[in-house]
Amino acid sequence: xxxxxxxxxxxxxxxxxxxxxxxxxxxxxxxxxxxxxxxxxxxxxxxxxxxxxxxxxxxxxxxxxxxxxxxxxxxxxxxxxxxxxxxxxxxxxxxxxxxxxxxxxxxxxxxxxxxxxxxxxxxxxxxxxxxxxxxxxxxxxxxxxxxxxxxxxxxxxxxxxxxxxxxxxxxxxxxxxxxxxxxxxxxxxxxxxxxxxxxxxxxxxxxxxxxxxxxxxxxxxxxxxxxxxxxxxxxxxxxxxxxxxxxxxxxxxxxxxxxxxxxxxx
Numbered sequence: 001x002x003x004x005x006x007x008x009x010x011x012x013x014x015x016x017x018x019x020x021x022x023x024x025x026x027x028x029x030x031x032x033x034x035x036x037x038x039x040x041x042x043x044x045x046x047x048x049x050x051x052x053x054x055x056x057x058x059x060x061x062x063x064x065x066x067x068x069x070x071x072x073x074x075x076x077x078x079x080x081x082x083x084x085x086x087x088x089x090x091x092x093x094x095x096x097x098x099x100x101x102x103x104x105x106x107x108x109x110x111x112x113x114x115x116x117x118x119x120x121x122x123x124x125x126x127x128x129x130x131x132x133x134x135x136x137x138x139x140x141x142x143x144x145x146x147x148x149x150x151x152x153x154x155x156x157x158x159x160x161x162x163x164x165x166x167x168x169x170x171x172x173x174x175x176x177x178x179x180x181x182x183x184x185x186x187x188x189x190x191x192x193x194x195x196x197x198x199x200x201x202x203x204x205x206x207x208x209x210x211x212x213x214x215x216x217x218x219x220x221x222x223x224x225x226x227x228x229x230x231x232x233x234x235x236x237x238x239x240x241x242x243x244x245x246x247x248x249x250x251x252x253x254x255x256x257x258x259x260x261x262x263x264x265x266x
Contacts, residue, residue, distance in 0.1 A: 002052035003197040004176040007096050008266045010259060011044040011061040012087035014114065015080045020221040021209045021254070042209065043259030044081065044114060046092060047251075049194060051174040054104035058192070058203070060118030063156065064088035071113060075150065078223075081114060089118035103127060107179070108157075109205040110189045111139040112149075116156040123159040130173065132181060133165040135188020149186065149226065166190060182207040182238060184231025185224060193241065200245045206253035207234050214239075214250060 018025040018038040026035045047058035063070045066084040108131040142148025172178045176195040185206045192203040208214035
């Protein structure tokens with residue numbers, strides 16, 4: 001059986017209050033009614049997965065002009081991707097020995113603005129872009145109504161792209177790379193099971209921003225949860241897959257410390 005090879009692309013640092021990421025991180029009490037808040041660094045990444053079938057890009061990341069007016073100011077105030085211009089997709093690929101033309105397929109874990117901002121690179125091409133059907137529907141719904149989530153920018157994804165829709169809880173389109181539907185953060189988040197030569201890696205993505213979400217089961221803050229019940233069930237299912245496949249590495253969505261380690265290992 002052939003196996004995949006994995007490269008982690010460091011896409012820079014997002015700064016935000018820990019309360020957005022770990023629910024109840026700094027809570028007031030009678031003895032300490034005004035606790036200090038922690039403004040922390042979070043990582044942003046993309047993956048290149050070399051499967052026996054294709055070179056697959058996982059997430060296109062933030063638009064390079066995120067901090068220069070492309071992102072709405074209220075969103076940037078909450079989640080500041082302070083170095084998006086220095087870690088744009090093309091530069092991140094080149095730093096790891098790839099070019100945009102090497103990419104045979106793109107997978108969008110979901111379509112939030114910090115994950116879909118590089119899709120313009122693939123506009124008008126025949127490169128397939130895989131996304132869950134519920135995610136694409138919810139992105140358009142959110143961008144065009146007052147409901148849904150404010151974290152979608154229609155200019156990211158409303159483009160001439162070769163969309164390939166994922167419908168099932170588990171789908172495999174490339175050898176060694178299985179897509180896993182993990183609703184909760186958004187309706188259509190997908191993670192992955194990746195078979196490398198000497199280990200299996202799970203991609204939790206934004207199902208778990210940091211270790212506390214995954215290991216301790218502390219939910220994301222309310223602003224980052226679309227469906228808390230679905231989030232808990234997705235975490236339970238992912239941890240069951242981890243046990244059954246004896247997985248040691250589970251890649252979180254924005255854990256800066258883990259990203260530094262992963263970028264050195266893969």
